[in-house]
Amino acid sequence: MSAEGLTVEVTRPEDDAVSRLVKDQVASKLAAKDATLWGPDAEPEASIRLGWVDLPRTSRPLLAEIEALQAQLRQEGLDHIVLSGMGGSSLAPEVITTTANVPLTVLDSTDPSVIARAIGQDLDRTVLVVSSKSGSTVETDSHRRAYLKAFADAGIDGPSRIVVVTDPGSPFAELAAREGYRKVFLADPNVGGRYSALTAFGLVPAGLAGADVAELLDQAEAVLPALAQDSADNPALALGAALGAGHQAGRDKVVLGEGTTSVTGFGAWAEQLIAESTGKLGRGLLPVDVGGTSDATPGWANPGPDVTPVAIGTPEQTVPGLVVTDGSLGALFQVWETAVAVAGRLIGINPFDQPNVEEAKKAARSLLDQPPSQESAPSPAFADGAVEVYGDEKLLAGASSVEQALSAIVEAVPERGYLALLAYLDRDADADAARLRPALAASVPFQVTFGFGPRYLHSTGQYHKGGHPNGAFVEITGAVTDDLEVPGRPYTFGQLIYAQAVGDLGILRDKGFPTLRFHLTDRKAGLAQLLDAAGKVRT
Structure with missing residues (x-):
């Protein structure tokens, strides 16, 4: 099944599950942000977590802001972008910039050698992007403190080198205003971290680093019509059914391998999306990121009865029950987010909370x-x-x-x-x-x-x-x-x-x-x- 910029192939199609999804009009209801799709227990959370559905359109105003700030920074000779973020705040920008082959230093560790090495690189040309919905995340708060001290020790005005991405009205937004940080980007508060690739959390650090984030939105927007169709040809329904109905059949592990594709490092991003969205109530899909699809590992070379093997791109070998997703990065973001939300309905969990x-x-x-x-x-x-x-x-x-x-x-x-x-x-x-x-x-x-x-x-x-x-x-x-x-x-x-x-x-x-x-x-x-x-x- 394909849409513009996207292909999904399932060698073990879950036709019954897809038929149920089509009959229940899941695709069109999701496109309309229907929070009832996951049951009454999930409805309160789902009602404030569906902003990702139309981000390819609603994130457009960010582009001019990002472009203007990038031009200012380059004019001042500030071209070394460091991102302090955890989870969705770091994984999406990392795959975006790696795929675009532009440099971005990602800080998602608290190992002191990692922090010291990052601070020691081109501090005079550095801008620190601190991404946190609330600002209370211990890792990002610690990074921010360490960089402010390093800037001060070097005689650099630290606040002028810090760009913040956070939610409107968050304590972090208030802190940034109080301390006079360079720029505050406010993300859509109705989007959870793992669905935030196309919000300010994904676009700002990647765009400042030099990735073409406008093209990324174009790629994602091109597949929206196909993902909203209540049809067996909907690629997100096919992928969601393979994952969700596979779980119901005992395949509770998803082995992610990277084949020949223009996208680099997608497995690490998909890993968080799958694990945090589905792993709860004693259920869910365990993602296993194995790297290249030629790796001779259990579940890829010889998938067992508890595995759904998935290739990102053209695989180097064919295995039983294989699911292949390929296409542009923006399209892959949108189809995987949609498919995992659909899988959550089939598994019977709320894909938008993270209780543990x-x-x-x-x-x-x-x-x-x-x-x-x-x-x-x-x-x-x-x-x-x-x-x-x-x-x-x-x-x-x-x-x-x-x-x-x-x-x-x-x-x-x-x-x-x-x-x-x-x-x-x-x-x-x-x-x-x-x-x-x-x-x-x-x-x-x-x-x-x-x-x-x-x-x-x-x-x-x-x-x-x-x-x-x-x-x-x-x-x-x-x-x-x-x-x-x-x-x-x-x-x-x-x-x-x-x-x-x-x-x-x-x-x-x-x-x-x-x-x-x-x-x-x-x-x-x-x-x-x-x-x-x-x-x-x-x-």
Whole structure:
């Protein structure tokens, strides 16, 4: 099925589900922003979260504002754009600028080495875009404080270098006005973060960095007529049915692979959209971003009965039950948002709330308010080389090596479950951590996911706690050699990332999930040990 700039192909079509969606006029009702589509419990939230439906048209006035500010900044020699944002505030601008091949430094970490490296790059040419609906997000607030101090230390007027994206009337908008920041862009308050790609949250940082965001809106607007049609040819209904009816048939995992396409990094954005929208009430779709479609991983090369494999672009191989979506980035944004909302109706959840996201934030705040003393800090079960191992004695069952500990957590994964690898490390300097996913996935009969923390807390973190309760979790933390203060706060970035890591793992453990933490006393050596052990694990 195709529309202008978009193709959706489903080799295992859910014809009955599509017929029901057509009969119920779901497409036209969604285009009309009918908040009753997801039932009475969801209606209050849905009624204030459907602004994304016509963003390709309503976001047009932003273009002139973005263009004018970009021209001013370039005239002043300010061409290094840094984005401080989490979840939808960072994932959409990242895929937009990566696809457009324009530079944008994305700060979605609290690792002190990441912050220090970003601040140390071209500060004299830097503009910081801080994106937060409320401004209370601990990561973005900490980034803003660190940059203001760095600007002041360099003799630069900090407020003139800060651009804010927030909701109208938010505490952040008030702060920005009070402190005299360069520019405040107000986003549509009736759009949730994961649906905000075509609001100011996606368009402002990408546009200031040099991406053609007008073209992005053109691409999305071109597919609106097709997405509003109550027809079996509607590509969003086909995709939504494949996801939603697939879930009802037991396929609760969506493996996202990137084939030949003009779009780069779409899986990370779709991962948040799927996980936060559907992972709740013990239901939902677990997204597994595997990178290239040639990766020989379970669920892509040999999809099991719990998997719907999806290719973004032309796949390098064909697999049973494959769904292919391809086209321009703007079109893909619009069709996936529509399809996931449709899938939510079929699954029976509210796709616009995220009831479990706040749990990790509260746990981190608690640890920051009352940090454990050196005497009360937990002791490792054992140490092996550059790795300290923390976990339940029953789970570890006498293990004394990293390989044995990994084997223990692999054995603890429930039937039709998954293993999540969560790395609170430096996404660039410790990039080898991402190799752990394919190394383990090649030898286990279940899906393995990977995410850098705290980034994943604003993405798959909702699914981990609210979705199907069949996960096991491995967290990886690393020694901090050069910490960095958070100005105006009684903690450092090193303490903040530790609190976020330990707090989230504690919640997962308290919910009864198998958990394990590897702490790297030497990051490079420790990662080498983990990769070696991952290659030896067998089930």
